[in-house]
Each structure stands twice: as structure tokens, then as C-alpha cells.
Amino acid sequence: MKKLTKEEKDAQCRKEIKATLILAIIVCAWHIITAFALAKSDAMFLGIPAFTSVSCLGAFLIMIVGAWLLLKKVFIDFDYDDENAIEEGGKAHE
Secondary structure, eight states: OBOOOHHHHHHHHHHHHHHHHHHHHHHHHHHHHHHHHHTTOOOEETTEEHHHHHHHHHHHHHHHHHHHHIIIIIOOOBOOSOGGGBOTTSOBOO
16 A cells, blocks of 8 residues: 555545546447447347447446556555544544
């Protein structure tokens, strides 16, 4: 577990939030764009209309790969609790 200053913790949280938001936007964009692009097609994939299966399965795969990349490249293990705020009894200040 990494020891970070309060400013570093805040910066890391912002970085993680931005990266997760970017992934969510990519997944939504894939889902919407492929669904509309294939909507007029009569093509079938896995016994389901292509616009449904391609948009849903693609979004699922992008989510899985994206989450794995976020865990490996963006997220770090750190304790967000402020050690100075812990009282002798083990409870945080309120």
C-alpha cells in the first residue's frame, strides 16, 4: 500500500475518476453507434439481430478489457483514511 500525501491522494482519486468516466463514455459510444449503424441491417449474429448482439457483446468486452486496463495502469492501492484523524480508541473524528 502506497503512502501518499493528501494532495497526492486527491490527484490520484481525480485521475481514477477521469479514467473511469472515459471508459464509460467509450462503452456508451460503442453501444449507441453500433446499434444505430446496424439497426437497418437484417443480419443475424448468434441468432439475435446483429444490432443487438454486436452492440451488447462489444460493450461487454470493452468493459472487461477496460476495467482490467484501469486496474493495471491507473488504479493504485493506497489508504484514503487520514492517519492523523484516528483517535486513540480507533475511531475517526467526526
